[in-house]
Amino acid sequence: MPAKILVVEDEKNIVKVVTYALQREGYRVEVAVTGAEALTKVRQGMPDLVLLDLMLPEIDGLEVCRQVRGDARTSGIPIIMLTAKSEEADRVIGLEMGADDYLTKPFSARELTARVKAVLRRAAGAGGAAEVWRCGALTADWGRRLVKLKEKPVKLTPKEFELLRTLAQSGGRVLSREALLERVWGYDRSLEIQTRTVDLHVSQLRQKLGSEGKRLVTATGVGYRFVLPEED
Ligand code: CA
DSSP: OOOEEEEEOSOHHHHHHHHHHHHHTTOEEEEEOSHHHHHHHHHHHOOSEEEEESSOSSSOHHHHHHHHHHSTTTTTSOEEEEEOGGGHHHHHHHHHTTOOEEEESSOOHHHHHHHHHHHHHHHHHHHTTTOOEEETTEEEETTTTEEEETTEEOOOOHHHHHHHHHHHTTTTOOEEHHHHIIIIIOOOTTSOOOHHHHHHHHHHHHHHTGGGGGGEEEETTTEEEEOOGGGO
């Protein structure tokens, strides 16, 4: 499957040129013309890369970047910022916020596709394309969001997936319900926290993990932990 790229830009001409250049290279392209639309499409469409203009109506590009990075589900999606020469300060902030690279307008189609290829290649390396996590009868390719039980794919909701990843990657430590809410659901401490939500999702996840569900252990009154194979 070719990589899917979300182009976030309100200037129609740029959208046209960029879309054409990317499609010619075989990429799938989606477009968002406002920051709000970008956030929706990132969360729903899970693109492989986001090309993000900084000057956008409603929510600006920096805020989009901050929210994409702040959400556990989308934090790994590479972002290339599209900036004007005059936006140097914003560019620096964007890179500090975790954007992977930037392109200064005007840029050529060749520059664009070279940068896109490089960032996608880096992302594949960082995500560990060949790195499959194993635990008993469970395997997971976190980068591709694939979880299998006895070689059969397990259908997890995005929240169940994040919950599993968070617990599995915490080295056997107990994570409190609050910590899980914050990491998986991205809840702010100021919001009313419903820890029961965590319990519900853990019990659903346990069922889906079948014989390996027993690895999700309840730490009474605190939270949960994931029992690693070396503890078996
Ligand atoms: Ca713009």
